Amino acid sequence: MxxxxxxxxxxxxxxxxxxxxxxxxRTLRAVNGVSxxxxxxxxxxxxxxxxxxxxxxxxxxxGLLPPQSGAxxxxxxxxxxxxxxxxxxxxxxxxxxxxxxxxxxKTVGAIIAxxxxxxxxxxxxxxxxxxxxxxxxxxxxxxxxxxxxxxxSGGQRQRVAIARALIxxxxxxxxxxxxxxxxxxxxxxxxxxxxxxxxxxGLTYLLISHNLAVVExxxxxxxxxxxxxxxxxxxxxxxxxxxxxxxxxxxLASVLTPEPGLGLPDTGLGAAFPNPLEPPSGCAFHPRxxxxxxxCRGTPPPARSKDGAxxxxxxxxxxxx
Amino acid sequence: MIGEPILEVEGLDVVIPLLxxxxxxxxxxxxxxxxxxxxxxxxxxxxxxxxxxxxxMNLLPRRARRSARRLRFAGTDLARLDERRMADLxxxxxxxxxxxxxxxxxxxxxxxxxxxxxxxxxxRVSRAEARDRAIFLLEKVGITAASxxxxxxxxxxxxxxxxxxxxxxxxxxxxxxxIADEPTTALDVTIQAQILHLLxxxxxxxxxxxxxxxxxxGIVAxxxxxxxxxxxxxxxxxxxxxxxxxxxxxxxxxxxxxxxxxxxxxxRGAHLGSIPGLVPSLxxxxxxxxxxxxxxxxxxxxxxGGIGLVPLSPQRAYRCLLPPRECAANAAAAAxx
Amino acid sequence: MTVETFSGAxxxxxxxxxxxxxxxxxxxxxxxxxxxxxxxxxxxALLAPWLxxxxxxxxxxxxxxxxxxxxxxxxxxxxxGTDQLGRDYLSRLLFGARISLLIGFSAAxxxxxIGTGLGLCAGYFGGRVDMVASFVVTTRLAMPVVLVALAVxxxxxxxxxxxxxxxxLLLWDRFAVVTRAATHQVRQLDYVAAARATGCSTARIILxxxxxxxxxxxxxxxxxxxxxxxxLDAALSFLGLGVQPPLPDWGxxxxxxxxxxxxxxxxxxxxxLALFTLVLAINLVGxxxxxxxxxxxxx
Numbered sequence: 001m002x003x004x005x006x007x008x009x010x011x012x013x014x015x016x017x018x019x020x021x022x023x024x025x026r027t028l029r030a031v032n033g034v035s036x037x038x039x040x041x042x043x044x045x046x047x048x049x050x051x052x053x054x055x056x057x058x059x060x061x062x063g064l065l066p067p068q069s070g071a072x073x074x075x076x077x078x079x080x081x082x083x084x085x086x087x088x089x090x091x092x093x094x095x096x097x098x099x100x101x102x103x104x105x106k107t108v109g110a111i112i113a114x115x116x117x118x119x120x121x122x123x124x125x126x127x128x129x130x131x132x133x134x135x136x137x138x139x140x141x142x143x144x145x146x147x148x149x150x151x152x153s154g155g156q157r158q159r160v161a162i163a164r165a166l167i168x169x170x171x172x173x174x175x176x177x178x179x180x181x182x183x184x185x186x187x188x189x190x191x192x193x194x195x196x197x198x199x200x201x202g203l204t205y206l207l208i209s210h211n212l213a214v215v216e217x218x219x220x221x222x223x224x225x226x227x228x229x230x231x232x233x234x235x236x237x238x239x240x241x242x243x244x245x246x247x248x249x250x251x252l253a254s255v256l257t258p259e260p261g262l263g264l265p266d267t268g269l270g271a272a273f274p275n276p277l278e279p280p281s282g283c284a285f286h287p288r289x290x291x292x293x294x295x296c297r298g299t300p301p302p303a304r305s306k307d308g309a310x311x312x313x314x315x316x317x318x319x320x321x
Numbered sequence: 322m323i324g325e326p327i328l329e330v331e332g333l334d335v336v337i338p339l340l341x342x343x344x345x346x347x348x349x350x351x352x353x354x355x356x357x358x359x360x361x362x363x364x365x366x367x368x369x370x371x372x373x374x375x376x377x378m379n380l381l382p383r384r385a386r387r388s389a390r391r392l393r394f395a396g397t398d399l400a401r402l403d404e405r406r407m408a409d410l411x412x413x414x415x416x417x418x419x420x421x422x423x424x425x426x427x428x429x430x431x432x433x434x435x436x437x438x439x440x441x442x443x444x445r446v447s448r449a450e451a452r453d454r455a456i457f458l459l460e461k462v463g464i465t466a467a468s469x470x471x472x473x474x475x476x477x478x479x480x481x482x483x484x485x486x487x488x489x490x491x492x493x494x495x496x497x498x499x500i501a502d503e504p505t506t507a508l509d510v511t512i513q514a515q516i517l518h519l520l521x522x523x524x525x526x527x528x529x530x531x532x533x534x535x536x537x538x539g540i541v542a543x544x545x546x547x548x549x550x551x552x553x554x555x556x557x558x559x560x561x562x563x564x565x566x567x568x569x570x571x572x573x574x575x576x577x578x579x580x581x582x583x584x585x586x587x588x589r590g591a592h593l594g595s596i597p598g599l600v601p602s603l604x605x606x607x608x609x610x611x612x613x614x615x616x617x618x619x620x621x622x623x624x625x626g627g628i629g630l631v632p633l634s635p636q637r638a639y640r641c642l643l644p645p646r647e648c649a650a651n652a653a654a655a656a657x658x
Numbered sequence: 659m660t661v662e663t664f665s666g667a668x669x670x671x672x673x674x675x676x677x678x679x680x681x682x683x684x685x686x687x688x689x690x691x692x693x694x695x696x697x698x699x700x701x702x703a704l705l706a707p708w709l710x711x712x713x714x715x716x717x718x719x720x721x722x723x724x725x726x727x728x729x730x731x732x733x734x735x736x737x738x739g740t741d742q743l744g745r746d747y748l749s750r751l752l753f754g755a756r757i758s759l760l761i762g763f764s765a766a767x768x769x770x771x772i773g774t775g776l777g778l779c780a781g782y783f784g785g786r787v788d789m790v791a792s793f794v795v796t797t798r799l800a801m802p803v804v805l806v807a808l809a810v811x812x813x814x815x816x817x818x819x820x821x822x823x824x825x826x827l828l829l830w831d832r833f834a835v836v837t838r839a840a841t842h843q844v845r846q847l848d849y850v851a852a853a854r855a856t857g858c859s860t861a862r863i864i865l866x867x868x869x870x871x872x873x874x875x876x877x878x879x880x881x882x883x884x885x886x887x888x889x890l891d892a893a894l895s896f897l898g899l900g901v902q903p904p905l906p907d908w909g910x911x912x913x914x915x916x917x918x919x920x921x922x923x924x925x926x927x928x929x930x931l932a933l934f935t936l937v938l939a940i941n942l943v944g945x946x947x948x949x950x951x952x953x954x955x956x957x
Binding site (some may be wrong): 059084091093099100103105118164281 | 774849851854857859862867870871
């Protein structure tokens with residue numbers, strides 16, 4: 001069996017956080033034993049609320065942050081053992097905020113050409129030609145070549161960021177909230193562009209988002225994160241059609257679709273968002289869970305896998321022998 | 322609109338003189354809000370919705386100027402009010418909830434202190450009475466162990482709790498009108514649903530009018546009674562919420578609704594609708610329709626003259642040269658797969 | 659402003675950014691006045707050999723302490739009069755501008771290199787590097803600049819080189835502190851992460867991605883330190899521990915004139931005024947640059 005394109009195996013990453021001047025430093029477990037597989041050609045949606053560890057996973061997959069334990073494998077080979085530039089050629093990021101992801105002192109042309117220069121690809125003329133071709137591909141007018149980011153709209157900036165990511169022809173794009181900072185009319189353009197590029201260039205995406213409607217639209221498989229753990233993972237149809245984890249249910253119920261008359265959903269979740277510095281015992285979700293049982297308080301739920309779907313919940317553990 | 326209006330706005334303009342010219346981010350706005358009603362102003366960034374909120378509260382940035390033909394709040398003419406009398410009104414009869422509760426709360430004071438001050442500023446009550454009210458309202462907004470929370474500082478609370486505190490603070494004096502500017506944009510989806518739920522329940526209980534400013538059509542659909550869609554500083558379409566979503570008339574509203582993926586309705590992976598092009602510059606006067614450079618139905622007459630709101634019913638109006646029947650046909654054609 | 663605003667779907671948001679900047683620069687009175695004065699002094703310094711009516715070192719003991727031309731006893735032969743050794747004061751003032759500018763510029767350059775380097779490392783790497791750098795800055799801040807300068811110059815002797823070196827090695831703290839804070843801020847931005855994700859080397863990230871974005875702040879600091887260095891040099895010279903005679907340094911001119919100030923007040927007033935004008939102009943330019951670089955004024 002061929003190894004998955006990109007794989008995380010039981011990865012843990014924590015940060016030391018100082019709680020105050022005279023207080024002891026505490027450990028924040030941002031990512032706690034996460035295993036994920038990214039198969040070639042798929043769009044894996046990673047959803048969860050702020051502080052759940054989504055962005056830490058993105059940084060680790062890009063090689064910007066080493067995991068403390070566990071391994072990240074690119075086609076079966078450890079990311080840590082590979083040359084940084086070799087990884088960069090295959091995995092590229094698209095960040096959330098197109099206002100901070102472009103160097104304000106550089107022209108659009110220089111920003112898109114940077115990866116080519118770093119990797120020593122082509123001479124000046126060839127690089128220029130490739131930049132113009134890429135700008136055309138992502139829908140940027142050629143005359144923007146000499147513009148500075150401050151002269152562009154949010155959507156145009158995000159196109160520049162996508163062009164920069166794709167100029168070295170990587171296979172994997174790690175999109176960390178790629179449309180969260182954009183207006184809806186621009187968001188749909190960027191999503192359409194990402195869809196087209198994936199089809200044409202055979203790309204693989206990890207799409208990190210808190211917007212479930214966007215994930216539902218784009219992803220082929222979805223993983224749901226809560227406090228550093230993946231609590232449910234399934235094919236998109238399955239997860240959105242029959243969510244099994246109560247947290248996934250609550251997330252789906254919280255999506256406010258533009259359908260008047262439906263009113264506001266009652267998620268049944270408690271008001272208290274847990275402090276990630278002091279994760280609850282047992283199942284981390286139990287203090288907010290409307291279906292919590294005494295068992296959930298003490299014992300972390302075991303993971304159950306079936307037909308490529310995976311869930312960590314005592315309720316599901318009982319249902320599936 | 323149901324019942325008497327608590328706020329009536331007519332001909333509201335905001336101008337900001339700049340080196341490069343005069344920016345006119347809010348142009349000739351007119352709307353009214355009734356007691357107990359939720360009125361949503363929806364639009365994309367830069368459409369002037371937040372400045373509208375600040376203009377109502379007279380909290381505009383220093384350089385910006387406000388003018389209005391009519392700006393009446395419960396019988397008081399806000400346009401004529403001096404800053405001292407306006408300040409008496411703010412936080413008392415009109416309260417505001419901001420997007421980012423972390424910056425709207427003062428990090429140097431405890432929650433309790435800030436809640437109490439919000440009341441002591443306007444009411445002749447003792448600190449103990451203000452404290453009781455604060456505890457009562459914190460419990461109302463779903464914060465447990467309210468009396469111990471009073472001693473906490475804003476940074477000790479999560480984003481969702483901070484926004485609950487902001488809502489409690491807005492309610493301290495029992496306002497008749499709440500202006501909420503993107504109150505849930507900084508929050509997680511599950512928390513957002515809870516906060517909106519809370520706001521709606523409190524509104525019903527205290528019979529307040531709410532002006533909710535948002536970019537999220539999902540929120541609008543679920544909480545609004547009536548909506549105004551803003552584009553380039555103008556209201557391009559207004560009406561009852563069910564009507565707007567079922568029969569959007571303005572090409573911009575139709576376009577916006579096509580841009581959003583709706584689980585179960587949009588085909589997965591299919592192209593979403595989009596509105597190409599950019600928002601026009603808000604410098605100087607607009608000649609013709611502000612949306613025409615992005616509009617698929619634009620024709621030469623759209624470039625000429627001012628385009629007024631076309632009333633369809635006492636509540637429903639839209640700003641487009643296309644006749645109503647054609648707008649409806651466009652909406653139907655776009656909705657068909 | 660009607661039809662033009664709708665010219666095209668992909669219209670750039672700020673079409674006349676350059677024109678706007680020009681308007682803002684020319685509209686800033688303080689900056690323009692300061693820049694004009696500095697340009698005038700710079701021109702005077704560069705053209706001193708041609709502008710000066712006499713050799714600044716040529717003594718004429720028969721014409722000592724001649725008052726300037728506006729005085730009844732003055733003459734056009736020495737427009738600003740002469741000093742106690744009969745040297746032409748205008749010529750000395752013109753050549754003195756070279757020394758003040760040279761000291762100000764060189765000291766700011768040296769301290770800028772040291773402080774920026776330290777600040778970039780501290781802000782980018784953080785952790786231990788930051789701790790060490792912060793300790794070095796704190797140590798430096800604990801040293802009284804004037805006393806250390808006095809001690810070094812007293813030990814090593816006063817010369818132009820030593821004054822420049824001492825000031826350059828002492829005035830880098832503000833550069834370091836500001837650079838560290840600015841670097842720390844810029845480092846968090848996504849374009850730095852993007853550069854790292856494309857495999858850029860650390861040196862390239864620091865020099866090409868971060869440094870250009872903190873340059874505005876550095877230029878403002880540079881003007882402050884330049885003014886500071888010029889004033890410190892004047893103070894050292896006044897105490898006799900700076901540049902040595904017979905160099906026509908403005909501080910030295912004040913020092914040499916102090917015995918005659920009651921009967922010939924111009925010998926201190928003229929170089930004093932020159933110093934005041936130069937430092938004021940540099941500070942005006944610094945303030946102006948800070949205002950012009952501030953984002954809230956961009957619209």
